[in-house]
Amino acid sequence: MTNSKLGTNAVAQIGVVVHDIETASRAYAELLGIEPPAWFWTDAADKAKTEYGGAPSEARAKLAFIDLGPVQLELIEPDGHPSTWRDHLNARGEGVHHLAFVVEKMKDKIDALEKHGIPLQQKGEYTGGRYAYMDSSRALKVLLELLENDR
Amino acid sequence: MTNSKLGTNAVAQIGVVVHDIETASRAYAELLGIEPPAWFWTDAADKAKTEYGGAPSEARAKLAFIDLGPVQLELIEPDGHPSTWRDHLNARGEGVHHLAFVVEKMKDKIDALEKHGIPLQQKGEYTGGRYAYMDSSRALKVLLELLENDR
Numbered sequence: 001m002t003n004s005k006l007g008t009n010a011v012a013q014i015g016v017v018v019h020d021i022e023t024a025s026r027a028y029a030e031l032l033g034i035e036p037p038a039w040f041w042t043d044a045a046d047k048a049k050t051e052y053g054g055a056p057s058e059a060r061a062k063l064a065f066i067d068l069g070p071v072q073l074e075l076i077e078p079d080g081h082p083s084t085w086r087d088h089l090n091a092r093g094e095g096v097h098h099l100a101f102v103v104e105k106m107k108d109k110i111d112a113l114e115k116h117g118i119p120l121q122q123k124g125e126y127t128g129g130r131y132a133y134m135d136s137s138r139a140l141k142v143l144l145e146l147l148e149n150d151r
Numbered sequence: 152m153t154n155s156k157l158g159t160n161a162v163a164q165i166g167v168v169v170h171d172i173e174t175a176s177r178a179y180a181e182l183l184g185i186e187p188p189a190w191f192w193t194d195a196a197d198k199a200k201t202e203y204g205g206a207p208s209e210a211r212a213k214l215a216f217i218d219l220g221p222v223q224l225e226l227i228e229p230d231g232h233p234s235t236w237r238d239h240l241n242a243r244g245e246g247v248h249h250l251a252f253v254v255e256k257m258k259d260k261i262d263a264l265e266k267h268g269i270p271l272q273q274k275g276e277y278t279g280g281r282y283a284y285m286d287s288s289r290a291l292k293v294l295l296e297l298l299e300n301d302r
Contacts (some may be wrong), residue, residue: 003184010220014165014250016292027290031267033154068250069161070221094292096247099165116182125216139243141167141180 002063005112006101006146013072013100015145017089021062024094028066028073039064039075043126050124052082057122058142059083074100084122084133084143098133100145106130118144156263157297164223164251166296168240172213172228175245179217179224190215190226194277201275203233208273210234225251235273235284235294249284250295257281260297269295274294 001007008033013024021039029036032141039062042048045121059081066073076097078085088097103109110120113134121135136144153160160276169175172190177247180187187300190213193199210232219222229236239248254260261271264285274288280300287295 005184008220009183009185009218010223011165011224014162014247018292024290024292031269031287031291032154032160033156034160067160069159073160073162078160092243095243096165096293099294118182136182139175140171140182141175142247 003114004137006099006109006144007103009098010101011071012102012147013049013074013145014068014096014099015074015076015098015100016095017076017085017097018094019089021075023062023082024075024077025066028075032066034066037066037075038062039077042124047139048124048126052084055082057082059086061085081090090120096142098143098145100131100147103146103148106132106146106148110134113144120137155179156267157260157295158254158256161252162222162250163253163298164225164249164296165219165247166225166249166251167246168227168229168236168241168248169245170228171217172226173282174217175226175228176217179226183217186259188215188217188226188227190228199233199275199277201273203235206233208233209277210237212236213220236260247293249294249296251282253296254299257283257297257299261285 015068025036042060045058058081062077064075073103117134118134123132134144176187196209211230213228217228267285269285269287272284274283283297285295
């Protein structure tokens with residue numbers, strides 16, 4: 001039993017926005033003694049149904065994942081369309097963008113966070129699930145990402 | 152057996168620099184449904200032997216730790232003396248400052264990283280161990296912290 005508004009306190013991913021995903025992947029791979037991970041594009045708008053700031057966006061990003069033991073590192077190279085990733089890169093430069101948590105009942109969690117003063121910033125879908133970025137930057141100094149995977 | 156230059160790929164801590172550790176601790180505690188953690192000062196220079204950019208520094212910071220499941224969140228409110236924490240706050244504002252890894256043979260790890268183009272930025276001691284911040288910001292977009300605990 002947890003009193004967490006997320007239903008969990010276990011961070012699952014650390015998301016880092018970068019200008020060049022291949023260069024960043026190689027740097028991590030060389031440090032960690034692993035093969036550089038393959039990257040892939042997020043789905044196009046018709047599948048991803050991306051909304052940023054309440055409006056549909058064509059935004060996509062290249063993603064690559066690297067295991068850091070108990071959590072995953074997610075490297076993110078956004079395209080030029082409006083997104084939380086692109087705005088972070090433009091405003092703050094490369095670096096950690098979010099901490100992700102795997103949740104259940106996504107809609108309830110979004111509602112609870114919004115009531116708590118942490119508004120939805122971006123949401124979208126991927127094969128097998130959906131995500132929501134919550135703008136917790138003022139309170140937590142980093143964004144929260146909620147991930148809900150289909151069973 | 153790992154080929155990692157750290158001897159491990161398992162991240163242990165996510166370090167976040169903040170202007171006000173009590174406000175930030177409370178925000179995390181409210182989100183996660185826990186009691187706000189107690190904060191404490193890092194040791195003074197005579198014990199911590201802090202070096203930043205190769206020179207001794209009087210820098211101290213208030214620290215607080217929160218469990219995020221498999222990893223720890225470290226909140227850091229630095230004082231005004233020269234440090235990696237203070238410089239990050241002044242230059243980039245509040246947010247994630249480093250990812251920490253628990254290592255063995257600290258000196259060998261620092262040497263290997265420096266040979267790999269990731270220089271030592273700050274080091275110091277704490278009761279039961281020592282730390283080193285390695286300036287991997289160009290390659291990894293975040294600093295690395297090495298932690299070595301006495302057995």
